[in-house]
Amino acid sequence: MSAIMVNRKGIHTFLHATCLFLSLAFLLNSCGQDASQTSEEGWTLLFNGKDFDNFEKLNGNADYAIEEGVMVGTSQLNTPNTFLATKERYTDFILEVDVMVDEGLNSGIQIRSNSLPDYRDGRVHGYQVEIDPSERGWSGGIYDEARRGWLYPLDLNPEARPVFKAGEWNQYRIECIGNSIRTWINGVPCADLVDDMTMEGFIAFQVHSIGREEQVGKQVKWKNIKIKTQNLKHSPWTDIYVVNTIPNYLSPQEEAQGFKLLFDGKSTAGWRGAGKDAFPEKGWKVEDGILIVEKSGGAESAHGGDIVTLEEFSTFELKLDFKLTEGANSGIKYYITEAYGSKASAIGLEYQLLDDEIHPDGKQGTGGNRTMASLYDLIPAHTNKPVNKPGEWNHARLVVKDTRIDEWPKGNNYEKTEFKGAKVEHWLNYRKVLEFERGTQAFYALVARSKYNVWENFGAWQSGRLLLQDHGDEVHFRSIKVRRLD
């Protein structure tokens, strides 16, 4: 403050104050961290910087040492993943730790994890907050070690991928409160998981197994490891994607993001039959929190028929779980218009649901454009898409966003077109497998070459209902959530 106080003469004081203000604003901006997170009280050191008396080594034989108060893990050949685990067990907590890792070594922080005699001979398993110095950049993502695999891959949050820096100290913050597990690196939100499979366990620091001679001796370091278990409060909800595995449960952060349940797990409220006034009397049922379209012989809309939302949507984000039966065919359609009065399934764009292996439609169409997660009969999903088999749950996400404005010559002026919901993304199991842009000349040209060219304005609609398709095969739906992006 002295720079202001030294000089008290009118305009000069004003100038100095302004300059100091600008300088401070600049410093705060370049800092990039949320100051509120560091002002919390009630921290306890999880690691005293002197000994490992509160820890035990599990699962493997990589080396852990203490160097100037820093916990240092060093990779070794011929040993599985190694974990230095707390003897104490934790339920709800906030953990902060600084992490530095060499390039080429994967690592992670286990939370609410366990080693149980009756689970794979004591294999350490459970939530792992990723430490990933590779080009992939999934640090801060959540992996379910030796159990379900990736729960929160950082495809879901591309802004967070470049945040972690190999060879530098990075500050991790992990909040485990109730069914909410959230992570930050250097103040940037990385993952937001709602899951209740395991609510308690140890915390452990991983040295990953290595496969190549040149990885020997690579190190991962942890310091300033502190934990807080009392008076826990959620950090403010952010807008990053929420992976929520609890069926038909709208979490507070999903609610804050504007999501609403399109299926409450009990009733068919919010839906009706396509082209009908009411919900179909047969062909659909709700059982054990699951919305089920029944098997009826594999024909389009021959039994209960498609169902559509009562509401229309323009730009939106839809997420839901679905489970196919063997050989099943169904679909999630959007921008449905019933005005065409089709006798078969209602007309709209379709996120295809299909057992690609068994149902014959997967081999038909052009270039794979009738396979799972494709834009049906128009654009194939990426061939490397991650599909879970019939009988297993899959997660579908559909994002329709942004307004496109085209200008084209019209005499000496422009013809302007505004196109809502121009950008579309199809996601499958938390990975993006298809993106395209409506309202483009290429998209119109593609439709013109397809069977859809008989429907006026096909794919260029600006608003419409969502639809779940009855294709005569049994398919299960749950956790159907939608938010408007208008």
Added chain:
Amino acid sequence: MSAIMVNRKGIHTFLHATCLFLSLAFLLNSCGQDASQTSEEGWTLLFNGKDFDNFEKLNGNADYAIEEGVMVGTSQLNTPNTFLATKERYTDFILEVDVMVDEGLNSGIQIRSNSLPDYRDGRVHGYQVEIDPSERGWSGGIYDEARRGWLYPLDLNPEARPVFKAGEWNQYRIECIGNSIRTWINGVPCADLVDDMTMEGFIAFQVHSIGREEQVGKQVKWKNIKIKTQNLKHSPWTDIYVVNTIPNYLSPQEEAQGFKLLFDGKSTAGWRGAGKDAFPEKGWKVEDGILIVEKSGGAESAHGGDIVTLEEFSTFELKLDFKLTEGANSGIKYYITEAYGSKASAIGLEYQLLDDEIHPDGKQGTGGNRTMASLYDLIPAHTNKPVNKPGEWNHARLVVKDTRIDEWPKGNNYEKTEFKGAKVEHWLNYRKVLEFERGTQAFYALVARSKYNVWENFGAWQSGRLLLQDHGDEVHFRSIKVRRLD
């Protein structure tokens, strides 16, 4: 400077100097003008702010007055475009003038313009630098009043379109030196025209005719009108598009932008027959600075055959003039690959050249995708495209730019694809009529549905030759220029 000098004590002086420096830098940045332009000497006032003794009113009867040294034009009903023209005539000059105009009134500044008894009864005609407060935002563009129409529409320079502000003073700068006519508004380059149709004439200030009662009384104002006619130097060349109407002439600014002539007006150097070692011995000729493919009966490559550039291109900008004969068919192909050994025209993407009215191919294909300036048989050009008739010259521009990087799931990693030349634009007569993005899932899907699906990797090439097509019809080419955008 006093803020620094008042306080001379060590750290405070340093702080103050730093702050002052930052403040000055901020002021300069927000100014946004090139200071060098205002430091020129040798200006003469074109208008003395007191009387119109050096001017005469031509063509119409709108009102001109002087208010506090400002030239004020006021619109009137029932009179054609009115011009307040200098009695003196100018050849080379630099003109600077501040312009303010009401919304709803079009205006302009005539340069090198004339009113001649033997041209439309004295109709004022010639280059007009546009004043356009409308949403179109073509201020600073160049219109050829009562002669050729738009020479430089601001489609060519979208960054300049928002620069002019209605109801505010805007600084125009117009440089006329030799065959170069260039304009700036508020320091932003607007138009760059190379043209030699008229090298001398008056300067005049236009009040546009109006058609509606509510436009009566709208005003356009000019002040600080100064001109310089000695020791003229071109401002530094910029990267805005150069419209160059002089046949086969590479202007210094085009050269500075990296353009090269692909046809020197005399020889066929730089070209050879497609799939051949040398230039075709028949079927093509050079006459009067024009490269001509001769009439041979309308079949593909049956006579001289297609010609290709010796060089290959990855990302590039091509511009050329072409003139069709009645009913003619030809094409500009890019990313040509001769490896397929096609018997007909070589395989590549094609900017279609066609007499849409007469040649039957215009009605074939899908949704108009075989018409003029379309991506042949794939994506139609915009229906409002500005086409000049057979026998008249047209200007084609083809831009292939940018690198697209796609990431797709591959197990727990990404499959990355880098795609050079992803964004393509087809321009016709200085208006953009088609844009599309290669390397997208929609583009692959479109190709998969087309006749091109028999050619492996069609349209996904990263480099290839340019081609002019022999389709058996007489077509003329000139001013063929290309630059690499790599």
